[in-house]
Amino acid sequence: MFRRPRVVIHLGYILIVFLIISLALAAGVRRIPYEHHVMVGEELPWRAVFPPYVAARLAPSPAQGQAGPEILGLSQGRPVAREPGRASLQLYLFGxxxxxTVQVDVLPPVEVVPGGHSIGVLLENQGVTVVGYAPILEPGGKEAYPARDAxxxxxxxxLAVNGREVRSDEETAGLIDRAGAxxxxxxxxxxxxxxxxxxxxxxxxxxxxxxxxxxMYIRDSAAGVGTLTFYDPRRQAYAALGHAVTDSLSQDQAQVEGGRIVQASVEGIQPGHRGQPGEKIGFFAGGKYWxxxxxxxxxxxxxxxxxSLPPAVYNHPVPxxxxxxxxxxxxxILTVVTGTAVEAFDITIDAVISEEKERGRGLVIRITDxxxxxxxxxxxxxxxGxxxxxxxxxxxxxxxxFVNDPTRGYGVLAQWMLLETDLFGVKVPDLGCLPVRPGEAEHDYLLPA
Structure with a gap:
């Protein structure tokens, strides 16, 4: 009977083990994000981003019209940022x-002034939103629901009534009445x-x-209370909330045609409890738009x-x-718990999860103050915000x-918010609005009209 040499059998076992290990390592590489950011003059944190079995080489970037060595150089195999721009790195398993291939955006250092101010958010929506059904008592005493039945x-x-765009509940009601008459x-x-x-x-x-x-009941605008995150007094740019304003009924990202922010004053706090998130009780202070x-x-x-914004904890830019x-x-964290005074409170960052960019949740935080x-x-x-x-x-x-533990929650990385502005000169793609996971709640909400 024919017997295979032991050396062949052993080589086969070794090959199988090698393939299994290679597949596992390749799976780890696939989990590496396709996009990375680094400040000018700094090294990309190589071992924090890439596994030790991965090597990288600069790759041509046809979309940018350049190979990228003047943007991102390699020093002893590690990427070093040289000047603002985008470069490509080709990753190799075992070299x-x-x-x-991953993209590396080299960004200039940016400083902004931290906020913490309570703000009222006044949105101008496209069209009017149906928020309820209202029975119509007809002359014979019968209740009718024409909109629901249609x-x-x-x-x-x-968006429009009989071909005419609508933006207010009064305008919509008038057009309906005229059509009926x-x-x-x-x-x-x-x-x-x-x-x-x-x-x-x-x-x-x-x-x-x-x-x-x-x-039907309709709503022609939305309002809520949130917190201003940061601003740039030179360019007069600001960012707030840290997540999208969503429609209170559909939870879809609100289609905003514009709007204003105003100063808000916190007049009370309804504390949060397990299973019941709390809220700030406030009102819009004064009539001056911010x-x-x-x-x-x-x-x-x-x-x-x-x-110009009123003084807060920080009145100077920070990196x-x-x-x-x-x-x-x-x-x-900087926030307001009484009146309009911004205060600083101690927290702990329990986790940094930069791969959660698509969901806008890069931090797990815990209140300790x-x-x-x-x-x-x-x-x-x-x-x-x-x-x-x-x-x-x-x-x-x-x-x-976290609804089941109000001392804990998520945060968005400031880097992701800043990329939505023109302060870096780089834009991130619009990711759309993603739903809240079970056990979580959005902080800010659209107040019922």
């Missing part, structure tokens, strides 16, 4: 097998998620008001200041930290609270 759903946004149906242009629909609704005359209606709302993104709202400069340990725990019970609604500082750098902003 031999090409497995992945297929209008809660959360739908009415003229014996015409109400033709609605409706946005539902990413769809735009056309619905025809027969109006009914309300015996109580004497007007024609289609039986700035415009130009963009609503997964990393917060952004705009331009129209006035913005990159993700590799943030670490677990003590930190502080004894006074803040007594006053608020932890993280409460209205704290979204509260800046997080560590070792003299702005590292992030508060965004979410």
């Amino acid at each position: 031999l097998l090409p497995v992945k 297929g209008v759903l809660l959360g739908d946004v009415l 003229g014996g015409r149906p109400v033709e609605l242009k409706v946005r539902r998620g990413r769809q735009v629909l056309q619905l025809s609704v027969p109006p009914a005359k309300c015996a109580q008001t004497g007007r024609f209606r289609i039986g 700035g415009t709302i130009d963009r609503n993104t997964p990393f917060g709202i952004f705009g331009r200041l129209t006035t 913005v930290a990159m993700d590799y400069q943030v670490h677990t340990g003590p930190a502080q 004894p006074r803040l725990l007594v006053v608020t019970g932890g993280i409460v609604q209205g704290m979204s 509260s800046p997080i500082l560590q070792e003299g750098r702005l590292v992030g902003a508060v965004t979410h609270v």
Whole structure:
């Protein structure tokens, strides 16, 4: 009987083990993010980002029209940032097998002034939002729901009535009444998620008001309370909230046509408890606008200041930290718990999870300040955007609270927020608005109209 030489069998075993190990290592490489950021003059934190079995070489970047050596150099195999721009790195397994190309954005050092101010957020939405159904009492005493019966759903946004764009509830009601008085149906242009629909609704005359209606409650604007994260007094740019403003019914990212921020005053705190997030109780202080709302993104709202802000804890710029400069340990947040006074409170950063960029959650934080725990019970609604500082750098902003433990929550990295501005000169792609995981709650919310 034929017997294979032992050496062949052993080589086969070795080859199988090698393949298994290679596949496992390649899987680890695939988990490396495709995009990295580093400040000019610094090394990319090589071993913190790439496994020890991975080597890198500069790769051509056709999209940039350059190979990138003047942007990112290699010193003893480690990438060193030279000047602002984008370069590509080709990753090799054991220095031999090409497995992945990653982009490295070299960014100029940027300093901003940390905020902490409570702000009122006044949004100007496109169209009006359906927030409820309202029965119409007809002359015979029968209740009618024309809009509901025609297929209008809660959360739908009415963009136009009979071909005319609408932006207020009064305007919408007037167009419906005129259509009914003229014996015409109400033709609605409706946005539902990413769809735009056309619905025809027969109006009914309300015996109580004497007007024609289609039986629904609508809201023409949104407002809420949050916290300003940082601003640049030279360019008059600001960032706030740290997450997108979402529609209170659909939880989709609100389609914002513009808006304003104003100063808000905190008049009370409803402390948070396990299973019940707390909230700041506040009102808009004064009638002077602080700035415009130009963009609503997964990393917060952004705009331009129209006035100088009142003094806070920091009245001078501080450096913005990159993700590799943030670490677990003590930190502080800036926020308002009474009136309009910004105060600093102690926290601990329990985890840095820079790979969670798509969800906008790069930090896990825990409130440790004894006074803040007594006053608020932890993280409460209205704290979204509260800046997080560590070792003299702005590292992030508060965004979410853990419903089952209000002393803990998520934060967004300041680097991600800054990339949404023009202060770096680099933009991140629009990631859309992602849902909240079970057990978490958005801090800021749209107040019911």
